[in-house]
Amino acid sequence: MTIPPSPLALRPPGGARQLPGPLADAVLGAALAAHRDGTLPELLRRRPRTTRWVVRRLLQPVLDCGGDALRGAQGEVLALQWLLAWAVAQLRPDGQPGFADIGREAWLERTSWRPMLAVMCHHGFAPVQAFPDRFRARADESPADHLCGLWSVGPSTYYRYLDKGRRQLAELLLAPTCERLLSLRDAMQRRAWALLGLEEPAARREWHHTLARRALVEPAPAAALWHLLQAGDAAGFLQALQRFRVELGHDLFVDALIERLNALPLATRQRAELCLAQAALARIRGQDERERQAYEQAQRIAAAAGDRLMQGVVCGELGKFFEPRDGERAFACYQDSAEFLRRAGVADGPARDGPHEGLRAYVVTLVRLGWLHVLRNDPCSKAVLESAEALRSALDDETLAQLEQAWGEYCRRAGELRTALEHKHRALNLYERLGDTQAIVKTWCNLALLYGDTKDYPRAIEYSERVLTLAERSPVEPETVASTHLNLGSTYFWQERWDEAIEQYAAGLARAEAARLEVLVGRAHYNLAEAYYKRFQAEGRADDESRGDTHAALGQIVWAREGDAGAVAATRGLKAEILGPREGSHVDRLLPGEWAAHRGEMVEVEHERARLAMPLAPEEHVRAHLAIARAYLAIAAQEREAALALVERHGLAGGFVAELDALRATFDRTLTREQRLAACWREQAAALLDDERRAALLDRLIDAGFVGKSGYAELCGVSLATASKHLGLLTQLGLLRQTGKGPSTRYLLADPGAPSAG
Numbered sequence: 001m002t003i004p005p006s007p008l009a010l011r012p013p014g015g016a017r018q019l020p021g022p023l024a025d026a027v028l029g030a031a032l033a034a035h036r037d038g039t040l041p042e043l044l045r046r047r048p049r050t051t052r053w054v055v056r057r058l059l060q061p062v063l064d065c066g067g068d069a070l071r072g073a074q075g076e077v078l079a080l081q082w083l084l085a086w087a088v089a090q091l092r093p094d095g096q097p098g099f100a101d102i103g104r105e106a107w108l109e110r111t112s113w114r115p116m117l118a119v120m121c122h123h124g125f126a127p128v129q130a131f132p133d134r135f136r137a138r139a140d141e142s143p144a145d146h147l148c149g150l151w152s153v154g155p156s157t158y159y160r161y162l163d164k165g166r167r168q169l170a171e172l173l174l175a176p177t178c179e180r181l182l183s184l185r186d187a188m189q190r191r192a193w194a195l196l197g198l199e200e201p202a203a204r205r206e207w208h209h210t211l212a213r214r215a216l217v218e219p220a221p222a223a224a225l226w227h228l229l230q231a232g233d234a235a236g237f238l239q240a241l242q243r244f245r246v247e248l249g250h251d252l253f254v255d256a257l258i259e260r261l262n263a264l265p266l267a268t269r270q271r272a273e274l275c276l277a278q279a280a281l282a283r284i285r286g287q288d289e290r291e292r293q294a295y296e297q298a299q300r301i302a303a304a305a306g307d308r309l310m311q312g313v314v315c316g317e318l319g320k321f322f323e324p325r326d327g328e329r330a331f332a333c334y335q336d337s338a339e340f341l342r343r344a345g346v347a348d349g350p351a352r353d354g355p356h357e358g359l360r361a362y363v364v365t366l367v368r369l370g371w372l373h374v375l376r377n378d379p380c381s382k383a384v385l386e387s388a389e390a391l392r393s394a395l396d397d398e399t400l401a402q403l404e405q406a407w408g409e410y411c412r413r414a415g416e417l418r419t420a421l422e423h424k425h426r427a428l429n430l431y432e433r434l435g436d437t438q439a440i441v442k443t444w445c446n447l448a449l450l451y452g453d454t455k456d457y458p459r460a461i462e463y464s465e466r467v468l469t470l471a472e473r474s475p476v477e478p479e480t481v482a483s484t485h486l487n488l489g490s491t492y493f494w495q496e497r498w499d500e501a502i503e504q505y506a507a508g509l510a511r512a513e514a515a516r517l518e519v520l521v522g523r524a525h526y527n528l529a530e531a532y533y534k535r536f537q538a539e540g541r542a543d544d545e546s547r548g549d550t551h552a553a554l555g556q557i558v559w560a561r562e563g564d565a566g567a568v569a570a571t572r573g574l575k576a577e578i579l580g581p582r583e584g585s586h587v588d589r590l591l592p593g594e595w596a597a598h599r600g601e602m603v604e605v606e607h608e609r610a611r612l613a614m615p616l617a618p619e620e621h622v623r624a625h626l627a628i629a630r631a632y633l634a635i636a637a638q639e640r641e642a643a644l645a646l647v648e649r650h651g652l653a654g655g656f657v658a659e660l661d662a663l664r665a666t667f668d669r670t671l672t673r674e675q676r677l678a679a680c681w682r683e684q685a686a687a688l689l690d691d692e693r694r695a696a697l698l699d700r701l702i703d704a705g706f707v708g709k710s711g712y713a714e715l716c717g718v719s720l721a722t723a724s725k726h727l728g729l730l731t732q733l734g735l736l737r738q739t740g741k742g743p744s745t746r747y748l749l750a751d752p753g754a755p756s757a758g
Contacts, residue, residue, distance in 0.1 A: 025170050032166070035084055036124040040077050058173055059083060061181060064223035065188040067211040069195045079188075086187050087173050088125050090180065091116035091165060097187065099126040108134060108150060115165030121147060122162055178256040185226060205231045216240060221247050225257050234270050237261055241277040246438050246475045249284025268305045272298040276317055283321075286478065286515060295321060309358045312340030316365045323372070324479060324517040328563060331372050337365040360399050363388045367399075367406045374410050378597065381410055401430035401439065405446065417454050424450055441467050441476055445484045452491040464488035482511035482520060489527060498535035505531060518558055525555030526571055533575055548575060565600025598638065601631040674702060677749065684733050688726060689716065706739075706746040 034043040062079040063070050070079045089098050093112045099120060106113045107129055121128045121143040128146040130137065135149035148158050172180060198204045208231035215224035221244035228237040241248065241258075248254045262274060275298035282291035295318050302310035319333035346358035366388040373381030388403055395403070408423035424447050431439040448463035467484040470476055489504030509524035532548035535541060552571055559567035594602055608624040608631075640663060647656055681694055689697065693716045700707055700715060707715070713723035727747050730736045736747040 028170055028173065029166065031080065031084060032119070032123045032169075035081065036122070038124075040080055041073070044073070044076065044080075061185055062188045064215075064220070064226055065185050066192045066195075067207070067227075069192045082188055082191055083173075083184075084123075085125055086184055087169055088116065088120050088123070090172055090183070091119065091168055102129070104131065107131065114147075114151065114161040115168060118147060118158065118162040119165035119169060178253055181253055182256055182260075189230065209233065212236065212240075219244065219247075222251065222253065225254065229257055229261060232264070234261060234264060234266055238270065238273045238277055242280060245277070245280040246284055246477060249281050249475065254281065268301060269307060269310050272301040272305075272307070272310050272314065275301065276314065279317065279321075284475070284477070288516065291321060308340045308344040309346065309361075312337045312344060312346075312358065312365070313361045315340060316361060316368065319365075319368055323368075324519050326562070327372065327375075327519055331369070334365055334369045334372065338362065338369065341365060359391065359394055360396060363391050363395055363399050364402060367402050371406045371409065374406065374413055376599075377413060385410060397430045397434055398436070398439075401427045401434070401436075404430065405443065408446065408450070412450055412453060417450065420450055421447075421454070437474075438477055438480070441470060442480050445480050445487060448484065449487040449490065452487065452494060455494070457491055457495055460491040461488065464491065478511065478515060479517075482508050482515075482517075485511065486520070486524060486527060489531070493527070493531055493534070496534075496538065498531055498538065501531045502528065502535070518562055522555050522558035522562065522564075522567065522571075525551045525558060526567075526574070529555060529571070529574055566603055569600065569603040594635075598635045601635050604628075604631045674698075677702070681735060685730065685735060688729060693717075701749045706748045708746055712747075 030043060031040070034040045059076065059079050062083050063076070066075065066079060069075065085099075086097075089096075092102075093110070093116070094106075102113075102117075107117065108131060120126050128137070128143050128150070131150060135146070137146045137149060141149075144155065144158055144162075148155060151158070176184070193199075193204060196207070198207055208227040212224050212227035212231065212233070215221070215227060221240065224240050224244075225237060225248070228240060237257075241254070258274065258278065262271075266274065275294045279291045279294035279298070282288075282294060295314060298314045299311070299318070302314055315333045315337035319330045319337060322330035322333060341358050341362040344358055346362045366384055370381045370384035370388065373384060385403070385406055388406075392400065392403070404423045404427035408420045408427065411417070411420035411423060424443060428440065428443045428447070431443055444463045444466050448460045448467070451457070451460035451463065464484050464487055467476065467480060468488075471481045471484075485504045485508035489501045489508065492498075492501035492504060505524055505527045509521065509528065512520040512524050529548045529551035532544045532551065536544035536548065552574055555571040556568050559565075559571060605628050608627045643656075644660075646652070647660075677698060678695075681698060682691075685694060696715055697707065697712070700711070707727075709720060709723050709727060712718075712727055713720050716723070716726070718726065727736065727738075731738050731747065734750055737750045739746050739748060
């Protein structure tokens, strides 16, 4: 499990890094001069390093659109000519494309046009238009002299206009907006179609599909998205967007392409898939709220269409969103996903004509459910994973790899470390075959943890460093980076390298807190407390004990917020135990069934059993027995409520009447007096008192033994007249007994089922 760091800065539109200003300005000036002199090919050949580095980044959108039309050196020169001409035309104040239809007033009177006209004419994009009535130019007149004559200005003023135009041009090319980039690509696409003679829509679509396939292989994700969009292939666009979500996640231009896709007449399911793709981009960008909103929008679309298959897919994605944030909610989402997919008819394996569209989603949900059971050390994870294993023959490599990952973690926690390594390496081989960089990196992270368990520390460190090194050079999902810090810290911990362990744990905690992923925040606090206590034990540093106390306290707060009573208890007892080698009580080992399902209650039972074994006073033994009884009653109540929730959810009440009645009879025989009173009052007085007032009244009656009219009015927030009426009704129902008369009237508790005193 891992935690993403704070949001990363988005790259400029187009995905390229911002170019160094002075260098780019110099290269742009040289390119304009070469265009004027007709020496662009020589420019590209003469400066193969600096110039081509800058030019290729400026040209990338043009080359993406041109495809075969702009291959090779000649194509690159043509692309640069197209780019410069487009950029200069973008300086037109009227926003029209090209250099035609510039009116007399713009040429002669409007000073706002002069920077653009100076650049256009000075660098040879279009000639100066003749206005003999204003200025008669010689045949060999330079553009600068001609424009000075038309505008009646000196050379210094003219060159100020020219410099201003160049600055505007540099800003436009070096820091383009998404709107400018779309305009550029549209213009370049039209030029490419014209150059290749692609007049028919069908021919254009085929050509774009060919270029998209090539871009997906290279890979060039932005180019692939552009060509798929031009081909009108929404399904291919969405698939590519999901596949390259990490590479594209920090490119603002992708949002503009998504907006264009969203404007097309998409099918309902495709609109939901587009929301999922936007959620994936938000996840890469660390935009938690936007990610959640995108999932919820997809959920609304699928629900409105009654598309159970898509509802199942969306619930599965929501489960992944909540996994590092709220384990219980993630578990519920995966259960909903499995139920929707089962209703969609994908749970019985592939159809005769091949695997069903949602089968992969169903198996992925089973794998994630099994994974969560594994993380709880719940042995029932094996049954869930075996259900997924039964569908292995119908799975693609990506889903198989996920299944191998889950089996690897199950075997690790079961103590079968060699088998776990085999599963993890099979998953790694599958991901390498698929070329899925992010999954490969996650598997490295898992292998680092597993090699630490086998005490092969050099390999554990090697795999961790692979992840962290790659994360410095290219995008890696934040959760993976944070988990690697925690796993590397564990490796150092087992080598008793306390300083390095604490450093890595702290790095993992910082990333976890920045991303507000509570589960890993809790794990990091636990690990830091453990490391500080061990260093205190080994070296006696005075402040380590207090630091350990701080992290243990913070960890308990996190686990309590998450509702994990077992983790709270484990963290609370950490200092007393001063954890040594974990063999025998490993935090990542499968638990007995009841421990996995009711860990908090079983921790309490074990604690009280230990007290019973001690020579304590009889009163303490009584309290221990009562505490054990309460824990088992809580377990029974939880199981009953889980059954009732399923009965209500699936409309099964008619089939379980006898079983529920028998269970109720068992409960009635074992209920305490307070519980019987609460059940009786809830059944008979629900219409008269809400839950809060009813509970408060019962507490008063049990503690004091009676209540008067004024006390009832104060407690329940009613008038004296209403209190008198209520008390009379409760007496008639047999819940109270009236004693005394007048001011001395009191109302006592009646035993459940006792006859009325009335």
